[in-house]
Amino acid sequence: MRSALGGPRLLLRRLREISAEPVSAQARLDKIVVQIAANMVAEVCSVYVLRADQRLELYATEGLNREAVHLTTMHSGEGLVGLIAKSAEPLALSEAQEHPAFSYKPETGEEAYHSFLGVPILRGG
Known part of the structure; x- marks a missing residue:
């Protein structure tokens, strides 16, 4: 399709x-x-950037609350995004909130969404 x-x-x-x-x-x-x-x-596409202190920062989004950009952060390994950053492997889920690594960030408005596809973007390697 x-x-x-x-x-x-x-x-x-x-x-x-x-x-x-x-x-x-x-x-x-x-x-x-x-x-x-x-x-x-x-409905949603977001980019998280891995900072020098190993924290992931929501840097851009279409679909999540834009007020959360630059405010939402997590450690590498925390949540689904952190899991992807740590493993450098993609992740596809039909019910993201049921995954044991899911970390709820209320400021993003993510509770309205169920499925999740995350792909690491690696620079220089």
Whole structure:
């Protein structure tokens, strides 16, 4: 089944275009999450960045509460996002809140969603 916006090749081309735009990292990631959510026909797409202190910070989101950006953090290994960061492996769940690693972050508004797909984005390795 093809996505609403033309499939993976079009998505990759659009992500390359966004990455080349002369905008701030924040603006770039804000555009990327919107593009991925639309292409994947997903209600939510978020990017967490692993900081030098090994904490993951919600850096951009489409679908979660935008007020939670830069406020929501967790340790590597904490929650589903932390599990993915620690293992560097993707994770797909139909009922995310039933997973033992699930960590509820009320400020995000995530309680409205059930399924979860997380993919690590590795830089330089």
